[in-house]
Amino acid sequence: ELGPYSHFMQKEIHEQPKALSDTIEAVLENGFAAGLFGARAAELLPQVEGVKILACGTSYYAGLTAKYWIESIAGISCDVEIASEYRYRDAFANPKHLVVTISQSGETLDTMEALKYAKELGHSMALSICNVRESAIPRASELVFYTRAGAEIGVASTKAFTTQLVGLFALAVTLGKLRGRVDAAAEHDYQEALRQLPGSVQHALNLEPQIKAWSDKFAAKQNALFLGRGLHYPIALEGALKLKEISYIHAEAYPAGELKHGPLALVDESMPVVVIAPNDALLEKVKSNMQEVRARGGELFVFADLDSHFSESDGVHVIRTPRHVGVLSAIVHTIPVQLLAYHVALARGTDVDKPRNLAKSVTVE
């Protein structure tokens, strides 16, 4: 079942070009049509005036990424909340807001209960982004987008996350289209970005030997920081969660601009700092954050784009992701942090597919 791979996690990381192609297929065939989200979507999506995303763990980070797309592409407000928090607070419900739950398994108890609570509060439009057909959460939702990642066995979620991002991106563009903010030319560009995505992800997978070469430097560490900005901040969060889950290294992620508001106090020679630094509008800002780290002796591990000017120097290690895919760059930049966590865990000899204390599907509180 594992083929040439040593663990399900590694296999599932490598399955991403296929999982993404399968998930994208319908969008490439039919464009960003409401029908992608189920039979009632043509009736419900035009009524949507805002989005509330509810999820846990990695799926929550997919939601945080989606907020950037939904607000910039669809031009409507989007808030994202951890399901276990939402379900126990006196929340404000706007029935014109679409509740979006994100869940690989479709059975996560906190997410299911948050959905039920949203319904009690008066929400009547719920969309489930899910990888398991006919599981509990999509069955309780009016709308559904099934990711086509195939079965995910490793406890650490990988291909489910990147395919969730595709579903959420499709939602942002579809809402943008319905609101007259995405014209035919823009729709074509977004489709083209999706078409190129599996190839870009494959290029990122080819970085595995270079990433493996970094893993020994991490294996002896107790702590690590991950930094990103904008769309890449949630990817930094995801990288830190992956590292925590399977290598048991304490890892935290921050938006790079927050460093000087506290976490910089943690940085010294023993702190590795992973930076997601694609060549986007925030790159210069990220570079100055990196200088703040270097000045305190922190060792930098930078994922940069091929076309950006970064040089390796003492304490600064750089891996270049081969191709930048604009608005979908967050998906491509997920691959290196997954591979890093995997190889650090291997170097530490942990049980990669079944990390201690964790279950694949969290159906209890």
Ligand code: M6R
């Ligand atoms: O099945 P779900 O997507 O609802 O699961 C949510 C989280 O339990 C899950 O993403 C968890 O954080 C993973 N172990 C992350 O790798």
